Amino acid sequence: MKNRIYCGSTDLSQKGQVVLLAGWVQRVRNLGGLVFFDLRDHTGLVQVTPDPYHEDHDHLYETAIHLHHEDVVEIHGLVRRRPQGGENPKMATGLLEVVATRIKVLSRATTPPFLPEEADSVQEELRLKYRVLHLRADRMQRNFRLRHRLSQTVRRYFDENGFIEVETPFLVKPTPEGARDFLVPSRLHLGRAYALPQSPQIYKQLLMVAGFDRYFQIVKCFRDEDLRADRQPEFTQIDVELSFTEEPEVQEIMEGLMARIFQDVKGQTVPVPFERIPYHDAMLQYGSDKPDLRIPLKIADLSGIFASSEFRVFSEALAGGGAIRALNLPGAGGYSRKQRDDLLEKAKSWGLGGLVFLQWLPAGITSTVAKFMTPEQMKAAAEIVKAQSGDLIAIGADRNIEKLAVGMGQLRLWIGRELNLIQKDEHRLCWVVDFPMFEWNAEMNRYQAAHHPFTSPVLADLEAYADQPGKIRARAYDLVLDGNEIAGGSIRIHDREVQKKIFQHLGFTPEEAQAKFGFLLEALELGAPPHGGIAFGLDRLAMILVGADSIRDVIAFPKTTAALSLMDGSPAPVADEQWGELGLKRLTS
């Protein structure tokens, strides 16, 4: 529509001018003989009223009073300053109004199940069914416009740094490792299937071998796993790979990207470089491999202080090879018995056996288990968790170190929320490095790649711990923003011999490896440059940047936690005929 201006861009500088507007009717106020309505587009609202002196006023008035919520209209009118006393300071365009000389209804709306401006208080089920109405809401419009800016910033940044965007296939070879694949049965080759890619991992490595040197792609990925607030079966990655590189270069480029993103999208300056935290330190101090550094608390180890404790919970934890760890709750010294009991219940749900509390009251440090502790021990504990008068110290103990770490990590997050220790609009980034290469999978009775099987191990570790794979470190790194893993990457294996050893540790025979990943292995023998890269979860990043609680708020047409699309009804039943064409037969439902 030529010469159309946006509702939110109307301005007193246009006073006296005739403008053309188009949008949705938000609200009609019919005073009888006088009628106002608010016209909305994605930029905002402006008040419109029919021109009382227009030759066709009666008709204009009739049209206006019969407008409904969400009707789509086109308005010709004169911008004018509102009469004295008629201004609305709550409205961005509240000083002016548009006196309509023409109101054209472009499309009538039936009564909507909910109004866009109220969508945030409506059940998710309805919002997903009538997604267009929710997306019309101001907050969602802003979310998607921010996401757009984010994508553009990413493209610009990588382009400026010599990266090129190359598309990789969506119909790929199914991979046995990792997440469950979405399968696409082949019609031309019955009994065979493509998979939708979990990520373009192998393909981007092939691009490195192909000499593309610096690659990136903003690309959909698919994983058939259960959903979460921050997980959808289809999601978008910013996928990046570089040749002739090592960790510091990859990390530096990504730090530059994050700084640019925060500058462009939020107008915030992010200090670089980011802290590098070894995996084991992260687990010890934060109880997580994705620490939220906005919470100014670290988990302290009290095993030394209570090494000779006669308190059974402590002595048994230590005797069993475990540990005693503690967190300070600033200002919570006055917690009532009930508050402490409630916290204890939560601790159990986090996998902790329990918690022991030390209360630092004005009179001194006390505890319900004080008889098992010396005053010196309590004082030392308080010191090591950096407690002061008025604080509460929560101590956990377990013979299982991992369980204890994770439980204390949950406690730390809870404290951060409960005691409001996180500043609004504060963001903290860090790298977590030195991940273990392998994780033991008890179910399958073998080691699994913690990152993926093409991640380079620390070569010295590979030699030194040939018989203790659990100790081998990976050259992998995760980028963590406010307690969310927003990117993960690694330096890859470019040497076929190293790759063979890794497959051995994973329990693959050479034949299996060849069958699964032969095309990559062969390419690696055709002259593979050292290379490495990273992949960002774009949706998750967008979610954090817009301050949303769910990834659904930055995905236009998301699925429910049952992986259904309530809007279009997918997945949908398929006729037997169509299954048959794929060589498939329906068994149930």
Add this chain to the structure above:
RNA sequence: GGGGCUGUAGUUCAAUUAGGUUAGAACGCCGGCCUGUCACGUCGGAGGUUGCGGGUUCGAUCCCCGUCGGUCCCGCCA
């Protein structure tokens, strides 16, 4: 696969310690009145298979079982 929360008018919610007349309110919707409203006001009206199925009971929105949907978490997500 497991656990928590949840489903009542178009929407958001209510419905009295173990259940009891005609399931209420606000917003929205329909109609009347109203010339400066902006959450317009005001008067009136319509609108309900209490998600669905079963059970207990003289009687179920309420209790029990099952089921479907939504949501959050654990497992899972190389």
